[in-house]
Amino acid sequence: MDWDKLRIFHAVADAGSLTHAGDKLNLSQSAVSRQVRGLEEQLNTNLFHRHARGLILTEQGELLFDATRAMNKRLDAAAARIRDSEEEVFGELRVTTTTGFGTLWLAPRLSKLYDKYPDLKVDLMLEERVLDLPMREADVAIRLKEPSQADLVRKRLMTVRMCLYASSEYLKANGAPTAIEDISNYRLICQSPSSDQVGAGLSLVQQLLMYDIKSLLTVNNYFGVLQGVLNNLGIGVLPDYLTQDFPDLVRVLPDVESAEVPVFLAYPEELRQSKRVAAFKDFVQDEIISYRKQLKSS
Incomplete structure (x- = not known):
């Protein structure tokens, strides 16, 4: 299968429009259309329903889009591992955690991470939805329960109530x-x-x-x-x-409290050697140690 045609198909499926995909790929609409038609002829199937308001994937198109989406994530993971072969800690690190923990505990402490690694670019994604780490929706997660996804490295950080x-x-x-x-x-x-x-x-x-x-x-x-x-x-x-x-x-009412809530840091197995992930993990662990010491002294 032609890799260039797959790349163009993925851009069209993602954008839902030949024009928008062309703008993203720096190609004309007619060039994009020819590549998609060529891929459909190669596969002997229609990949899109064509409407005046845009393009909608057919069932066969959905299957192919799922495959190209997975390929893109794997390519991103490979590129991340290649970049992480460098000695310096730099580049983007996508971190996901809950809105409360990210806003109230993590974000106020990030200045220490940036002081040590000024070329690091942290994309902090705060939401309650559990992002799929193996599919590279994020690089690192801090969650208030043990992650259930497979192929993850897990580290229990602390417990809260x-x-x-x-x-x-x-x-x-x-x-x-x-x-x-x-x-x-x-x-x-x-x-x-x-x-x-x-x-x-x-x-x-x-x-x-x-x-x-x-x-x-x-x-x-x-x-x-x-x-x-x-x-x-x-x-x-x-x-x-x-x-x-x-x-x-x-x-108030110090006897009234919830059960313990474990806090875990997790990341995909394939990022075990990542220097950016290691730098973030070390930073969080140092902050947890400092947090515990201050609690004991107070």
């Missing part, structure tokens, strides 16, 4: 609860039970909501919950890794 926190100003104005039943007399700030979150956090939220909460603020990530607590809106369900960076948080 979801606990209850309030600002000192809020507690001064409203007093502090002394038993879990008292939580119904306060405004509770938490992630919505319908939003994506770790199972332990969801269990704690569901437990608290059983106490007939009269005033409630739900947010779809921990950053929003933290902002509500810091602005004296109520008592929030937050991960305990925040206490180091936000010393004004006051823990």
Whole structure:
């Protein structure tokens, strides 16, 4: 099969348009169209349904697009490994983690990584969806549960718990609860039970909501919950890794907490020798050690 035709087919399928694919490939629309027609003749099948509003893949086209997409990811992985054969740490590193952990713990510490490796380009992807590392949707993941995907190198970093926190100003104005039943007399700030979150956090939220909460603020990530607590809106369900960076948080009902949540760093087996991945892993582990030391001394 002609590799050049496959490359052009992939660009057309990805763009959904001959014109847009041509712009990306720096080819004319007619040249792109000829290559696609040639590939269809070679395979003796139609790869696209052609409509006035663009192109839609046929069933056979979908099968071929899946194959070319996998090929592209493998080529990207090979290129990454070739670049990583250099002694210096540089280039792009795609890191995925949850919105809360990435915003509140990881991002504020990245300056130390850039100080050491100024030519590194970190693409930080914050979302609750678990990206497919073997398919190279990301290079490294930090997740609040053990990754289940195969062919991954895993490193357990630490454990966290979801606990209850309030600002000192809020507690001064409203007093502090002394038993879990008292939580119904306060405004509770938490992630919505319908939003994506770790199972332990969801269990704690569901437990608290059983106490007939009269005033409630739900947010779809921990950053929003933290902002509500810091602005004296109520008592929030937050991960305990925040206490180091936000010393004004006051823990309430210290006996009320979630089960332990493991935090894992993972990356594809094929990136085991990657210097960029190794640099990031070492940076995170150093920050975890520093975090633990500060917790013990506080």
